[in-house]
Amino acid sequence: MSELQIGPHTVSPPVVLAPMAGITNAPFRTLCREFSGGRGLFVSEMITTRALVERDAKTMRLVHFDGTEKPRSIQLYGVDPAYTGRAARMIADEDLADHIDLNFGCPVPKVTRKGGGSALPYKRNLLRAILREAVRNAGGLPVTMKMRKGIDDDHLTYLDAGRIAVEEGVTAIALHGRTAAQHYGGTADWDTIARLKEHVPEIPVLGNGDIWSADDAVRMVRETGCDGVVVGRGCLGRPWLFGDLVAAFDAAPGPPAVDAYARPALKEVAGVMLRHAELLGQWLGDERRGVVDFRKHVPWYTKGFSVGKELRHRMAMAGSLAELDDLLGTLDLDQPWPVGADGPRGRTAGRNKVVLPEGWLADPYECARVDAGAELDTSGG
Structure with missing residues (x-):
């Protein structure tokens, strides 16, 4: 339970910082790494493939890594196979990163209304084409993907997407146990993480959703059989959570040492x-x-x-x-860590309805093309 293999990279403990728009920039990653002692994998903000290829100034700043970051991990958002391939080749040829993650999990309307993010895996052939171009052009760099269960409970895609990913050479898959319709509301369905692990035993599966503490992370691995965890909202305002995660996974299967978890005043x-x-x-x-x-x-x-x-x-x-x-x-700085402060953080609302392109659900195998405008001005979210 203490290691995760992403291509040539051994990640121990098997913990990944989820890409979050406006959050997981270089400064926040630095804080998280400091608390973890440099252990774990810390992924950049979402980078738009077209903006990277066109060398947008903001995007080029977002792909700059501190010299201490190893492995360097970039998450790409792409809707066009050709642009995704060009971006992957650019990362490999210019040594911009050591690992590429692909975003198929973003549920925000400005992304899904044009067929991107968590809407895209519904179009199986488009998903396959994007994954194929990314892997083919990555120059040996490991390519992983992050996705959701599906668009809604009537349009689940995670099992088909997982099998396509294996067939196209993806190195690992992270599954957020919510649909796009749930957004960040309700409860993450950890059973789907277990089902995906059974469905694609060939590659590592990482679980994501409702990890608010180190104990949650260890419990997710035990209950689902997943190979590691992806932590998002649980670390907002709590970069020291990564120190807790190191302690918890190092101690597993037993409990961590007394006072191993950070409870800062x-x-x-x-x-x-x-x-x-x-x-x-x-x-x-x-x-x-x-x-x-x-x-x-x-x-x-x-x-x-x-x-x-x-x-x-x-x-x-x-x-x-x-x-x-x-x-x-001016604060009372002697206040101890508040009881109950380890629970849900950040966005918790659901949306119930996903905004999609007209006719998007008509045929999951249609040779769809996504509006190029879906990639404009979205680096970083």
């Missing part, structure tokens, strides 16, 4: 918040831009602590590191 959390904002400023080349970008993280870091609505709002409007530091200094 507010003083320690405040220090991480300040460092996170500082790293963002360094990455963006401007302190104010870094602090502004950090604002969305404030409610996640302070969840459960006695902070107060007004002060939380003021921190979320800070414009400099000094201002953020001063505001943090």
Whole structure:
């Protein structure tokens, strides 16, 4: 249970940071790696294949990795086999990364309404063509994919998609146990992760969904037989969760040592918040831009602590590191980790209906082509 093999890369513990738009940039990955001692796999934000091929300036910044990141992992979002192949070849030829992940799980309307993300696996032949071009052009780099159960409960795709992935040479599959219609609502269906593992025993299967603690991660592996876990919303405002995950998997099958899990007081959390904002400023080349970008993280870091609505709002409007530091200094920093703060974080709403191109569900084997506009301006989400 302690290792995961992704092509030539051994990932121990078998834990992957899920790509999250606007979150899993280089600064956040740095924090997560520091808490894990450099162990695990930390994936970039979603990179649009067309924007990469055209060398969009924002996209090229997003694919820059710190020299300490090994292996370097890029998640690609593509709807066109040719562009996906060109992007994979560019990554391989220019040594931009050591691993390519393909996004077929994004449920947001601006993506699904044009047939991308979690809508795309419904078109089996298009999925196969994209995977084939990615693997063929990756120059030996391992290619993995992340997907959902399907569009909704009446249009499940994960078993067909898993078999296609094996046939086209994909190295591993991550399954989020929700449909696109669920978005992030309801409860993740871990049984589908177990079914996929049984269906594609040839390659590793990673489970994703409702991992809020290290114990959840170990339990998912035990209950589903999956080969590893992908952690998304559970680490929002909690990069130290990766230290907990290392402790839990190192201790499995027994419980981790007493006090192995991080339960930081507010003083320690405040220090991480300040460092996170500082790293963002360094990455963006401007302190104010870094602090502004950090604002969305404030409610996640302070969840459960006695902070107060007004002060939380003021921190979320800070414009400099000094201002953020001063505001943090006004808190009762001796507060211990709040009871119940390990639960759901981030988005929890469902949508019930998925916005799709007209006629998308008519024929799952139709030789579909997705509107090229589906790839415009979406690097990073």
